[in-house]
């Protein structure tokens with residue numbers, strides 16, 4: 040399914056082989072083309088958004104106005120190219136390096152998980168078993184982690200956290216609309232886009248600006264010798280408050296901070312639920328493995344396997360010149376390329392004859408990512424990969440949560456079946472509900488979660 044991303048009638052080359060997909064992603068001759076089929080919008084003098092030419096008018100239709108994606112995502116690393124992109128990437132890199140990762144683990148990920156999971160465990164139902172739905176649990180957990188990694192103050196209060204999640208959902212709704220993942224009339228579409236603009240203004244006023252001011256004060260205290268370097272947070276807003284040149288436009292920081300929300304509250308949260316669900320099925324079919332969640336290498340294999348398999352989002356690129364891929368296939372300047380990761384990541388020539396099935400013990404040939412193109416490749420490869428999967432013995436975002444859940448006996452709730460829908464963005468098949476119980480209830484100390 041590649042349709043909605045590209046303008047109607049566009050010349051699209053579909054890429055389903057892992058080698059070709061990786062070659063395209065690594066090539067400087069292709070540019071990111073998310074939003075190639077974005078609706079065009081006009082702003083009235085009050086700043087309200089109107090769809091130019093109706094809900095279906097897209098780039099290339101001759102409608103006036105600016106593509107929504109360009110309007111809303113300007114200044115965000117994913118939509119940058121060349122030198123500007125490289126500068127922004129360099130400014131973000133310290134957030135995902137070793138020091139920042141240790142800070143994130145100790146100050147954000149583990150404490151957040153301990154508090155949220157212990158709150159669930161402290162409320163057993165009438166049968167003595169605590170219950171929760173892992174879908175909202177994961178969204179709230181990773182919204183709080185997002186607030187820590189971005190540096191948004193106040194999200195340790197549940198009300199404020201819900202406000203932040205609400206803002207993220209309103210911005211995500213525009214993304215879904217733009218990618219034709221929902222049916223909407225012109226009026227509904229304008230309302231959704233308008234609401235995303237309003238959500239970002241609220242994000243700026245309620246979260247971004249006060250938190251940035253606080254970071255500026257912390258840096259001032261550091262300069263006056265009142266605060267050691269090690270006491271400063273390793274968050275995005277501290278990077279921005281340091282005055283890194285790539286953020287000199289005030290809009291750039293807001294756009295970048297806003298764009299860190301969805302990969303956590305939506306992408307990472309969704310991967311957590313899939314990873315849990317995949318492991319539950321595997322342990323059911325392989326009882327001898329049932330306690331292997333405690334083995335880091337097994338858990339790492341399980342997580343990368345989940346990420347390999349659950350990637351329905353097509354990665355779009357646009358060729359900047361005529362060229363030949365290493366496979367010999369030629370692509371012409373101006374042609375779009377659709378990398379269909381449901382296929383590249385199940386390419387039997389790379390992942391074997393059983394590429395379609397989930398196997399946490401899968402081995403892959405040298406030079407191949409075990410997660411396929413799950414994190415992309417090349418210049419736009421996910422900047423947060425080391426944080427998501429872990430690096431140098433420091434656990435990532437998903438492993439500690441899975442380990443903690445299994446250590447207290449997580450089980451699908453027999454009384455409430457999980458529910459999935461097939462049309463979500465960014466992952467086509469997403470769980471909307473995954474109710475669980477815990478049958479080995481105890482209070483989890485932080486040390487039980489952070490193994491390194």
Ligand code: HEM
Pocket residue numbers: 064071116117118128188299302303306307310346354355412413414415416418419420421422423424427
């Ligand atoms: C399991 C979780 C995640 C998955 C599967 C994932 C996947 C991806 C993929 C496939 C890309 C490349 C897109 C392309 O080439 O067009 C990407 C880029 C990106 N990701 Fe992630 N991501 C995840 C988590 C995160 C998190 C937690 C963050 C932020 C804290 C993040 C921030 C970014 C950014 C900023 C980019 C754009 C990089 C650039 O254009 O240079 N991602 N991600």
